[in-house]
Amino acid sequence: MKITKNVSTEDRKMLNSIFWRSFTVFASRAGATKAHAPGFMYSILPAIDRYYKDNDKAQADALTRHTTWYNITQNVGTFVMGLVASMEKKNSEDPNFDTESIVALKTSLMGPLSGIGDSIFWGVLRVIAAGIGISLASQGSIFGPILFLLIYNIPAILTRYYLTYMGFTLGDTFISDMYKSGSMQLLNKAASTLGLMMIGCMTATMVTFKSKLSIPITGGKPILIQTYLDQLWKGLVPLAVTLGCYWLLSKKVNVNWILLGVLVLAIVLGLVGFV
Template identity: 85%
Template sequence: MRFTKNVTPEDRKMLNRIFLRSFTVFASRAGATKTHAPGFMYSIMPALDRYFKDNKAEHRAAMMRHTTWYNITQNVGTFVMGLVASMEKKKAENSKFDAESTVAIKTSLMGPLSGIGDSIFWGVLRVIAAGIGISLASQGSIFGPILFLLIYNIPSILTRYYLTYAGFTLGDTFIQDMYESGSMKLLNKAASTLGLMMIGCMTATMVKFQTKLSIPIKGGKAILMQSYLDQLWKGLVPLALTLLCYWLLSKKVNVNWILLGILVLSLVLGLVGVV
């Protein structure tokens, strides 16, 4: 890709180290005020060590700059790491460069990038991977969990890698240009729509309800209640159950209690012969 073409061997070595270190960002947490700042600082340390190697005071100041709050969906967070590395390079080359702008831009990108990352990786890719994996695993295939991990992690790792280079080479105007052109809004809308479509498809295929209740007919064949439900609205019960779970989640009910409730409901309906 063009992001990696005009990069010197020294820059490539530094960016590869940042990329590898980025996997440890969520391994540390410095409370609610700084969150994953230690992990971010560790990730970009190759850039700080390189650009401020002979200036201990500036190196210390750069480290202090990045003790501020940091929290980005890490599938896309490496873009900020590459961008910060390029801005720290500017600071090392020009003492009059406003170092605080580095922190300001990093902070301003957290929301937009997390919105994109959550929509694409958590709302779409993870759902697709889980749908395929669950389908195979429910049939007893070992490829279920394997495909889940591959489908999710391969695009995620490639995105991390190339965004590290993109942040370093494109500079701090890239996101601003996307907003001004309307591309950011379009991308968020498309990702959200695709995510909702995938959730709808999974609801229709994964949530099952088949009742055994029937209406006896004297001298004839009993009428199954399921046939009436299907004529009224096929998949009505699974849809209603999904919407109920969504409503409970919107009311901040703990997801573990929802799962326990579904388990208990399934056992009760099975014992009384409803399903």
């Protein structure tokens, strides 16, 4: 891609190092006030070592700058890393450069980029990958978990790689240009809509309920309760269960308790012959 060709050999080596280090950004957490700042510092260290190679004080100042709170969706966070690397480069070349703008810009991008990253990677891509993987795995196919990992990780890793270069080459005007053109809002809306559609499709196809209850009729066929449930509203019970779980999540009920409750309910209904 053109975005990686317009980078010098030394810059490419540095950016590749930042890319590989970015996989460890969430391996450490420095409490609620710093979050994943240590991981960010470790990831951006190749740029700091390069641009402040013979200036120990400048290196210490740069590392101190990046001890501030950092938390962003991993797959898009490398854009900020590349951007910070380019700004640290400018700072090393320009003695009048405002170093406070580095932290300010990094902080201001966390919310918008996390919104995009969460919508695309958690709300859409992961749901699609899980839907395909679960569908195959439920049929006993080994390709279920394999495809899940491939469908999610290939786009995620490629995005992480190219965003590292994009942040470094496009600079701090890229996000502001997207906001001015309306592309950011459009991307957020499209990703959210697609994610909701995928969740709806998965609910309709993967949450099932079939009752075995029947009303015996002397001299005739028994009346199956499931038949009337389907006539009343096909998928009514799965929808009700899904909405019930969603309501519990909205009330901040721990997801593990919800899963345990559904499991216990399914076992009890199975034992009494309801399903």
